[in-house]
Amino acid sequence: MNIRPVSDLRNRYAEIERxxxxxxxxxxTKNGYGSMVVMSIDQFERLSGTVEDALDAADRQAATTSQRYTHDEVFSSIRRGLRDEPAAAAM
Incomplete structure (x- = not known):
């Protein structure tokens, strides 16, 4: 992880860009706290494209079934996945 003071953006722009x-x-960081993230346009498009692709796939899947999950079911499943726990049989 590349962490630098925000002043480097002004003082060392070419280095940050590289x-x-x-x-x-x-x-x-600004005053020791996270302030922002700088990334290339390609990196941003890959990141946001992945999210957009997942949302499009979810929309297509939702159109094929009437089954719906509650907020708690969805976020519990996500949390288990983030902790690498096996998914619940109900989902």
Whole structure:
């Protein structure tokens, strides 16, 4: 993870640009706290495209069934997945 002070964006722009291109996103801090993330347009499009693709797939799947899940069911499943726990049999 590449973390730098936000002042580097002004003072070392070319270096930040090179780091983003070569190493990925740069996390900028202000007064010791996270302030922003700088990434290339390609990195952003891959990230947002992945989300858009998943949402489109969910819309297509929802159109094929009347089954719906509650907010708690969905987010519980996501949390289990993030913890690498086996999914519940009901979902």
């Amino acid at each position: 780091d983003v291109a070569e190493k990925g996103p740069v996390f900028l």
